[in-house]
Amino acid sequence: MTQVLYITAHPNDETTSFSMAAGQSFINSYKATNPDHEVVHIDLYDTFIPLIDKDVFSGWGKLQSGEEFNKLSETEQQKVNRLNELSDQFAAADKYVFVTPFWNFSFPAVMKAYIDAVAVAGKAFKYTAEGAVGLLTDKKALHIQARGGYYTEGPAAEMEMGNRYLKTIMSFMGVPTYEELIIEGHNANPEKAEEIKADGMKRGKELGQTF
Numbered sequence: 114m115t116q117v118l119y120i121t122a123h124p125n126d127e128t129t130s131f132s133m134a135a136g137q138s139f140i141n142s143y144k145a146t147n148p149d150h151e152v153v154h155i156d157l158y159d160t161f162i163p164l165i166d167k168d169v170f171s172g173w174g175k176l177q178s179g180e181e182f183n184k185l186s187e188t189e190q191q192k193v194n195r196l197n198e199l200s201d202q203f204a205a206a207d208k209y210v211f212v213t214p215f216w217n218f219s220f221p222a223v224m225k226a227y228i229d230a231v232a233v234a235g236k237a238f239k240y241t242a243e244g245a246v247g248l249l250t251d252k253k254a255l256h257i258q259a260r261g262g263y264y265t266e267g268p269a270a271e272m273e274m275g276n277r278y279l280k281t282i283m284s285f286m287g288v289p290t291y292e293e294l295i296i297e298g299h300n301a302n303p304e305k306a307e308e309i310k311a312d313g314m315k316r317g318k319e320l321g322q323t324f
Contacts, residue, residue, distance in 0.1 A: 115150040117143070117208040122157045122224040131259035131296050135313035136212035139257060139294070142321025153206070157223040162199070163192040165229050196230050203231035208253050208324070209288075211279060215260035219275035228282055237286040247287020254283045255292045255324055259313065261300025294320055 119140050123130050127137040144152055163169060172189030176182065182190065203209075213220035231237060238247045256279050264273040276293055283291050296313035299306040 115147070115208070116206045117150055117152045117210060118203065118206045119152055119154045119210045119212070120157065120224075120227065121154070121212045122221045122227070123212060123214050124158050124221075130214065131299060131310050131313055132212050132214055132257055134310060135259065135294060135296055135317040136210070136257045137317075138314040139210065139255075139317035139321040139324075142318040143324060144321075146322045153202075155227075157221075157227055161195055162223060162226045162230055163195050164226055166192075168192050169196065196233075199227070199230045200233040200236050204233075204236040204249065206252070208255075209283075210255045210257065210324075212257045213275060215258055215264070215273075215275065218264075218272045219278065220258070224275075228279075232282060232286060245285065247285055250287040250289060252288045253290035253292070253324070254279070254288050255294065255320070256280070257294045257296075257317065259296040259299070261298070263297050263301060265295060265297060292320070292324065 119136070121133065121136060123133050125133060127134040140152060144150075168186070168188050169192050172185045172193040175185055175189070176193070182193075185193065211224070213224055234240060234245075237249055238245050240246075256276055258276060260273075262269065264270055276295070280291050280293075294313070294316055296309060299309045302309070
């Protein structure tokens with residue numbers, strides 16, 4: 114069965130967030146088009162995403178030195194086990210849908226924490242004599258993001274780092290297909306905000322039928 118990870122990194126829902134509204138429109142359409150596919154929603158604001166911290170490095174170091182898992186501290190076990198769960202889930206899925214707001218030219222920190230959790234050597238990529246090689250070569254990804262201003266073209270495009278980062282890291286992990294649904298300008302043109310939102314939801318619905 115095809116499994117889709119619907120990964121949202123927004124503290125608000127579709128009633129107030131333009132990106133979440135487009136994401137909801139997409140996922141409803143996707144489910145209707147693909148009723149036999151499994152969609153797993155990962156709300157990054159409502160799930161435990163461990164940071165790669167001293168507990169994690171300590172736990173990993175003990176395991177690499179040959180210690181048994183039950184010899185790790187309770188905190189080390191909790192964090193290392195959760196990171197394994199997240200990376201295994203990501204590697205096993207077939208499609209990824211990321212929904213984020215545009216914050217400080219990128220996306221919320223919790224999304225970076227999630228990427229750090231799943232970008233694991235031996236699962237998402239491997240090291241070879243010629244360098245790193247991605248392992249997720251049969252996957253596809255989509256990024257849905259709303260931006261209050263305009264950052265797709267012109268000088269401001271160089272300031273946009275979130276979508277470019279996701280595209281780069283997906284390519285690094287071997288994901289061959291990366292699509293994006295960008296909604297822009299609702300703060301720059303508040304008189305057109307509802308029109309911009311409706312257009313984003315329309316494009317989300319259409320993309321849900323083809324992704």
